[in-house]
Amino acid sequence: MNRREPLGVAVIGTGRMGADHVRRIDRVISGARVVAVADTDAERAKAVAATVDGCTAHTDPAAAMAAAGVDAVLIASPGPAHEAALLAAFERDLPVLCEKPLTPDAAGALRVMEAEQALGHRRVQVGFMRRYDAEYVKLKALLTSGQLGRPLMLHNRHRNVASPPFFTSAMLISDSVAHEVDATRWLLGQEITAVTVLRPTPSSGAPEGLSDPQFVILETSGGALSDVEIFVNCGFGYQVQAEVVCERGTARIGDGHALITNMAGRWGGIIAQDFTERFAQAYDDEVQAWVDSTRRGEVTGPGTWDGYAAAAVCEAGVRALEQGGRVDVALVDRPPLYR
Template sequence: MTIKVGVIGTGNIGADHVTRLSSQVVGSTVTAVFDVDTARAEQVAASAGAVARGSALEVIDDPGVDAVVIASPGDLHAEQVLACIAAQKPVLCEKPLATTATDCLKVIEAEVATGRRWIQVGFMRRYDPGYKVVKDAVDDGTIGEALLAHMIHRNAVVPDSFTSPMAMTDSVVHEIDVTRWLFGQEIVRTTVVPTKPSPLAAAHVRDPQIVLLELAGGGVVTVEVFVNCQYGYDVRCEVVGSTGVVTLDNPSANVLVRHGRRAQTVPADWRVRFGATYLTELQEWITGLRSGVVGGPSAWDGYAATAVAECAVASLDSGAPVPVGLVERPGLYV
């Protein structure tokens, strides 16, 4: 059985997904794509033997599309995901599920009304081998009881359009999801701590920043987000337990030793660091669909991450801790 996929959004990540689904993932093909950049959509469609449609809704309603990948701008996600639910087509939606917690709840309400899951949210770090090692060490008690964690999220540079709140909604949102996943608990309060700004950051961006995430079970996670670190893409994680520590470092393809020094490469960007992880994510999504199962991060996970990110933005503005209030979790997601 081959799953015929429609892809909405053919920017960097969308185009990469088209390539993976059409030539690398077992059991899938791409049949339709859409992007507001018509020329770009036609080029990407041609590379996969697909058809470029005139709108996102045309992709969703296409009878030749079994499932949909949404890689469009975040403010369009809620509307497009709701259309997928209405069409009863499974959807892999890149983060965020929606840009506001209110819109996320509209999506959850619509999905719960159908009595089954249609949505997987693209928190791909859950599929990364390194993060899986950390998760296993937490779950099986290798490090005792998990007490706290330290996380780092650094980008070499960001465009001038990047803003301080985007550090929460576009970057730290991954650490928010990883925190919930690793500890199996909800985040109940978040605080953004100001630091000395980098002289290389744009004047309108507070960079770097420290984010404190407090968990329902009493644990605390610190996140350093630094989006203009200059030297590469650096994502790390360390969980401290009662009897041990488990650490995720940057993977390195090569190490150079000479003149009394040891040097190793740092990924240039997220596409280098997580390219294989995206492939694993897509393969598991397609494999699940072929057996009638939608798994992975759920709409609830998307809602919780967006809600915490909203609170982080509020803390960024106020300088004070902000409590996170989530609605009661529907049974569909338990």
């Protein structure tokens, strides 16, 4: 199959994350449209549905999945509701993108795995979005290339400005370090075999009773170590950093640079070789901005006057190149339309 028509998606859960996915499918990405949403809060579901042409609102996830035109399901409801929603999607044999966690506990995840195996084919993608982050993707590619040799250790930092009021000490593991758990498994291509959690004296910036920061050590099936500083009330910013230490060098991401390596007596990064690499996103954003403003009936961005001014300056520049010295640029008066 390689379908031409857009994928019809039912979005389950219209809280912060679900509503953002609806916006994303409707206005950012290509090839899909939201045809139904579901939320236990009927008003919230309706409000979100109203932002999309032809989208229906439901309170029952199964009803949303049964709506006309649904080809796939995106689950963004709270974790405890995931298992039921996944099983409902499996009943209709629909592909699913399920936000993390798959389920809050391993037992629930095992039941989901069994149900999916009963279907006989894979239907679920789990929302570990770091695997799609450009820096992580480059780090993974570098590890896969073998240039650095076998990975021995992975050092992770995960810092949030402040934790939400309901956050517990256990959630630093199950909600936050969960990302490093997947990143460790994915980057190293190994399972995790043991966990140790160390608790330094909490920061006075952390809420009373919260064990924050924590230092977590993951051991892997290949004999590697992955340590994680998790600090959810660091106060200064959101920072996700990773450094892989390999047999012949190290590579790190997340500190305001792109990927930085240590190798053979040199530290540093890659220089793009082409404007399509350096400015790919700028081209996407430019054309999206033009489409959006045109649909609104507006003209934004650089206009004809800017094109003219550039042409006039370049003409003067070419004269300056050819004859030497300084060449004045003369522009016509700026017409009212372009002021």
